[in-house]
Amino acid sequence: MYFESFAAFLQMGTHGPFVWSAYGISALLIATNMWLAYRRQRLVLNEIRRLARRDQGSL
Amino acid sequence: MSFTATMQRELLLAWRRPAEIINPLFFFVMVVALFPLGVSPRPELLATLAPGVVWVAALLAVLLSVDGLFRADHDSGALEQLLTAPQSLYVPVLAKLAAHWMLTGLPLVVMAPLLGYMLHLPEQAIGVLFIAVLLGTPTLVAIGAIGAALTVSLRSGGILLSLLVLPLYVPVLVFGAGVVSYAAKGLPVSGVLALLGAMMLASFTLAPAAVAAGLRISSGN
């Protein structure tokens, strides 16, 4: 590690708040996006299955 | 349909319904008039705001007028007829854009110097304002028409149209308003005016093709 201690790593000299807020916001946005993208295909698959079952039931 | 025939038809239609020419002009003048009332009537403040105010108002006036550019043709089925014809759509669309600019853009161009004067714009900037609006409004019409073509079949196209088109209007606004304030400060303007001219030429040559594609998409063939 480049930093001498974990505290120094969190502090980043005087720039800790800038660096960590930038990474925090980015991580939040990316994670939300990935989760939504993943969930969408699961939801679609479930919906199609439901429609298929309903069609079978009505036959 | 040839260029001149489309042009004549458009001008004749507009002649029968003059409100469509006058309303954008009214809108333009009223929006500009709101600023001295809303901000402050101080001449030096108004003079610095003037380029931006006139341009934003012109931009919105064109945006509103362009929304209905193809709607009547779409609803009456004239568009469908045009789309099935063997000729390319480029020429009739170009004629339509040119006619629309003459009907709604040109009055704004004529009115702009007067509004600049009312906002205490320095005299040496008023001529440049006229040229800038003259070069800039055709670009606004051409880009706006692409958005209008894409949203023609939608009932509530207005807000969506502005979402699609306003980002693309930004360069015209930046350079159009910029060149007027340069002129007010006595700085050289030929470079920016050349850029506005380039945008006008590029958008007017390319936009008809994009508009034609957009109309085909919107009518579903």
Place this chain on the structure above:
Amino acid sequence: MNPLRKQRLLIIVGVLAGLGIAVGLVLYSLSQNINLFYTPQQIVSGEAPEGAQMRVGGLVVDGSVRRDKDGLGVLFDLTDGVGTFTVRYEGILPDLFREGQGIVANGTLVRQDYFEAEEVLAKHDELYMPPEVQQALEKAGHPGAKPEQAEKDGY
């Protein structure tokens, strides 16, 4: 030629002509200073109009920064190796503001050698280096790669 073909040809010629002229106009406008950005050289040679709002950029001359005894006023010289002029600014300077650093200032040219800044921003170059490397370079007699950089950036 049948009329349909003829029309298509006319369209293509028209589009090419329009785009050609547009490219010419863009090239012309790029040769002009269209963003009111002036280098010290241009200011010293009198290209920049006095009394107008503009942006200037250059390197802060080593040893030229002098602060007012009272208040936040700062005077410093800006150079690009050819011309030099003085900038006055009142306010808090950015962290990266230091002698030898490139800056961009917004403000008014009062006289041909005196600029009143309303805003001073540190222009960072695209050069990154660990501090040890920079120190080693300085010891070896290269003060970073800045002079070249300055030339490249047009300062």
Place this chain on the structure above:
Amino acid sequence: MMVWKTLTRWYHQLGSPRYFYRFSEVLLPWLWPIALLTTAVGLVWGLAFAPEDYQQGNSYRIIFIHVPAAGGALLGYVAMGVAGLVNLVWRMKMAEVMIKAIAPFGAVLAAIALITGAIWGKPTWGTYWVWDARLTSMLIMLFLYLGVMALINAIPDPRQAGRAAGLLSVVGVINVVIVKYSVEWWQSLHQGSTIKLTGGSTMPAEMLTPLLISMLGIYLLFAVSVLWRARAELLWRERKSAWVKELV
């Protein structure tokens, strides 16, 4: 010749929804862990192990997310423009699906580039935001992404929506050129590019390596996100076709 044949075969196979679905089914279980791992390695390396910068100190560490995000947003828009063009010429269904799949993460990356840039700008330039060419054109790129998404949402027929969004993407590609060259054309406050395709990069290896790794990571995450969204869209569009019915 062989290469060309392979390429055109791929183009046609991936253009077929069924083949694309199968292909992504095989690819994704591998791709998403690799993408996540690469991003994590790049960012942790950049945050904790890369040396600090001689001028900016530690605030420069923001570039390890800022540069990949900005690059991804630009690349995503170009991809959308290409897909739009392909769709205008050949009316390829997959191209429409791709445009819809690219736009959301592209918008997210554009937003991240703007936000992290603003946070970095405060300690470095001395301001969060300047209305200069690079920053403004990037903001326009975010608006264009949102415009594409709004257009897709507004048009009820999915094929028509996809084609309309494609045309808008093609028109908006002009902005990519402005973003890319704004720094050179209008002496923007923003510095020039650090990573150059030709010639040397102005960054030593111990900083450049983690930057390139995070870039690869973010691009891979982009690919995963696009594949997931494209699969969802494909399934829904083709829900009445035989291959989907077979699948469920």
